[in-house]
Amino acid sequence: MPYPNSPFVENFNSKLINSLLVEKSENKKTISNDDLNKILKWLCSSPKLTSIRVNTLKADVEKALQTIKSHFATSQPLKMFVHPCLSNTILIESEDISKKTFPKFEKEIIVDTECGCAVLRGAHIFAPGVLGMVSGCQVDDNVSIYADIAKKCKKGLQKVYEGQKLFIGNGRVKMQRHQLFGKNITSSGVAVEIMETISGCLAISDNVLSLGHGLLQNLPSILCVQALTPLPGDVVLDMCASPGNKTTHIAELMKNEGTLIAIDKTPRKVNQLKIRCKDFESEVFAFQADSTSIVEKENHLNSRNVTDGPPFLAETFDKVLLDAPCSVLGKRPQLANRMSENEIKSYVPLQRKLLEAAVDLLKPGGKMVYSTCTITLAENEGLVAWALRKFPNLKLVKPDLSLGGRGWTGSSLTDEELNMVQRFGPDDEVDSVGFFFACFLKKI
Numbered sequence: 413m414p415y416p417n418s419p420f421v422e423n424f425n426s427k428l429i430n431s432l433l434v435e436k437s438e439n440k441k442t443i444s445n446d447d448l449n450k451i452l453k454w455l456c457s458s459p460k461l462t463s464i465r466v467n468t469l470k471a472d473v474e475k476a477l478q479t480i481k482s483h484f485a486t487s488q489p490l491k492m493f494v495h496p497c498l499s500n501t502i503l504i505e506s507e508d509i510s511k512k513t514f515p516k517f518e519k520e521i522i523v524d525t526e527c528g529c530a531v532l533r534g535a536h537i538f539a540p541g542v543l544g545m546v547s548g549c550q551v552d553d554n555v556s557i558y559a560d561i562a563k564k565c566k567k568g569l570q571k572v573y574e575g576q577k578l579f580i581g582n583g584r585v586k587m588q589r590h591q592l593f594g595k596n597i598t599s600s601g602v603a604v605e606i607m608e609t610i611s612g613c614l615a616i617s618d619n620v621l622s623l624g625h626g627l628l629q630n631l632p633s634i635l636c637v638q639a640l641t642p643l644p645g646d647v648v649l650d651m652c653a654s655p656g657n658k659t660t661h662i663a664e665l666m667k668n669e670g671t672l673i674a675i676d677k678t679p680r681k682v683n684q685l686k687i688r689c690k691d692f693e694s695e696v697f698a699f700q701a702d703s704t705s706i707v708e709k710e711n712h713l714n715s716r717n718v719t720d721g722p723p724f725l726a727e728t729f730d731k732v733l734l735d736a737p738c739s740v741l742g743k744r745p746q747l748a749n750r751m752s753e754n755e756i757k758s759y760v761p762l763q764r765k766l767l768e769a770a771v772d773l774l775k776p777g778g779k780m781v782y783s784t785c786t787i788t789l790a791e792n793e794g795l796v797a798w799a800l801r802k803f804p805n806l807k808l809v810k811p812d813l814s815l816g817g818r819g820w821t822g823s824s825l826t827d828e829e830l831n832m833v834q835r836f837g838p839d840d841e842v843d844s845v846g847f848f849f850a851c852f853l854k855k856i
């Protein structure tokens with residue numbers, strides 16, 4: 413596979429990455445170089461499965477499957493099916509490209525690494541992602557596409573790029589240089605239509621289905637909401653909710669019956685959340701707040717209703733989802749990550765504060781799911797170990813549908829506890845992004 417061996421291009425060495433994957437204070441063990449290399453390589457590659465969650469509040473899964481199949485009727489037949497355990501989820505297998513050879517066209521397009529990753533996950537190339545296009549490119553020309561791994565390509569380059577670049581696939585030009593580059597030009601729309609990529613992933617977007625009928629969502633994200641088991645009539649809190657991918661799933665499982673509160677700290681993101689909920693016909697009360705301080709400790713709010721928004725009295729919610737802000741190191745593929753060590757390590761204190769609020773707000777007997785889309789031990793198993801020590805009234809439980817792998821060693825979690833948390837890594841059955849979630853009950 414022609415992917416790089418590590419997404420960390422600068423300022424990173426294996427000692428540092430190792431420090432993210434072991435909890436120094438509790439266990440001095442380091443992971444082996446072989447394991448580390450496997451993880452890093454895996455992060456650079458694309459998942460082989462694409463999943464679409466159908467919003468059953470608005471759409472029928474079988475009809476959605478037929479719509480997606482007919483959308484690709486002219487291209488190579490690919491395996492598309494409803495997940496055997498998740499009746500609202502359609503899986504699409506990527507084409508097997510292990511024996512495929514890709515022609516290299518003389519004309520090249522350079523895209524930034526973010527755009528390159530999106531292409532490898534099945535997106536077309538949108539105008540803002542294009543950095544270079546050799547001069548003379550005409551609409552409908554075939555071009556080879558490269559991601560700027562070195563991050564040194566100047567916007568508007570018209571020659572062949574000499575910096576470090578990764579071939580990601582071939583496509584057909586839809587916009588010319590003068591539409592893309594130049595003073596006062598802010599272009600939008602598809603600049604290059606993708607024909608084939610080294611990931612074998614189909615070019616697919618959310619709008620293959622009608623608005624609000626479904627969305628591209630990674631399988632572990634779907635599983636983590638499933639593990640929360642929101643039911644009609646429940647009072648549920650989604651503490652870090654925008655853009656609402658999981659909120660809309662919770663609403664779907666609640667069949668819009670009960671009370672669903674969704675919070676995000678950033679005003680702009682709360683607007684995005686509201687729009688998504690409206691498109692999905694999800695009945696949600698969305699608020700802007702910092703979820704670390706939404707608990708009203710004094711009991712003088714008796715006249716307030718939960719739907720009035722934060723602050724909330726302790727022990728208000730039957731279910732709480734804490735899909736925490738995290739270092740996002742589980743994203744796949746990653747081509748050139750330049751996050752600093754300090755930034756990576758900055759999330760744990762915030763995650764702890766959010767989890768403290770979650771525990772306060774949960775009713776005795778209630779359920780909480782903590783999730784991240786990162787791989788570091790401290791934000792995952794380490795956080796769970798801390799929570800179990802700090803809150804003796806929390807009990808770790810294994811979700812009924814546990815398709816994730818075992819937790820990674822290195823924290824103080826016992827073998828039994830490692831079997832309860834859900835890790836999605838390179839050795840696990842679900843070939844998806846790096847993800848983690850854990851399910852807790854609050855003891856009565």
Ligand SMILES: C[S@@+](CC[C@H](N)C(=O)[O-])C[C@H]1O[C@@H](n2cnc3c(N)ncnc32)[C@H](O)[C@@H]1O
Pocket residue numbers: 633651652653654655656657658659675676677678681701702703704735736737738
């Ligand atoms: C992992 S994303 C959530 C993704 C979302 N759950 C979904 O599935 O669509 C984390 C979110 O937490 C929000 N956030 C960060 N700090 C927060 C805080 N202190 N209180 C509330 N939201 C916060 C961020 O704005 C971001 O939207």
